[in-house]
Amino acid sequence: MEKISPKTLTLIAIIVAVSLYRIFPHPHNITPVMALALFAGTYFQKKWMAFAVPLVSMFLADLFLGLHSTIIFVYGAMAIAVLIGFWLHNRVSSLKVIGATISSSLIFFLISNFGVWFVSGYYSKSWAGLIECYTMALPFLQRSMMGDLLFSGVLFLSYWQIQKYWLGKQAVSS
Template identity: 40%
Template sequence: MTPDPQSPRRLVRLAVLVSFIAVAVLARLIPHPPNVTPIGAIALFGGATFADRRLALTLPLASLLISDLFLGFHILIPVVYGSFAVNVLLGRWLRSRRSIVNTGIATLAGSIQFFVVTNFACWVLWYPLTWEGLTTCYVAAIPFFQNTLWGDAVFVTVLFGGLALVEWRFPAAREQPAFGPA
């Protein structure tokens, strides 16, 4: 069996992607305003940058799990993890369409779906199951939504922008085509 000449390049890229995610996870562990976290961005980034679908889903969700080991768990964990899995799927969509505009659209879509999904779960668990309860729940969550938008925008910019800089400076970190020469 002949060794894959692209293998060292793939390892370099993997190391770069994993280190970006690890640094972003550390940012979740330092004091920050509510919902200004890198997790949505990590999920989008993982979906968009890992060629292997299993890694694209597993690594971002594992990073969330690892940080939750330090921060604690709560009743909405399944909903939150499911919502971040949707962000990974948005990243998979973005994978072959990556541009500044599409990245912005995917980031906004991820923030909105997180807001809608997690606050619906909050309504079901903690508010009266009425139209007024639903409205009260979503209105109370607006400040958190603003923070989610801000955090997702900042961390997506850092992750995707940082990767673009690394790929520009170090061509070995660029993703190689699945078929044919580089």
């Protein structure tokens, strides 16, 4: 069996710790969901882990919180955020992380609310029903984008600090 590197263990620990936020009381729609996927796509060397770790963390939280009919749309949007993270991998900068986070938030909004329109029965299955669904969801977009930006900041800055700390330790011990 292949040994897991300290970097991979650190990434997993950060993602699991932040994903636990979902099971505690928090402001509605301010969650780390898309930030976790973006972060994982950016830093995991093994692409399968970039998908598996945030999706499994999300699924475990969903088992506790309750599964829902739009889960496939939510997880699909997360998978796209992982892909955006792959693009970000060698391009990490503050502005690019902010741009990737906003893009991920908008993708999540479009896909998850399409799922609500498609499976919920709340809206007519027409162009007008889809527009109504997106319009009704606009107030949630601001809060979820705030959460994504907040948690992307926490994840990326935490990881940067951890790397800086460990690189300093290695330089001292060499």
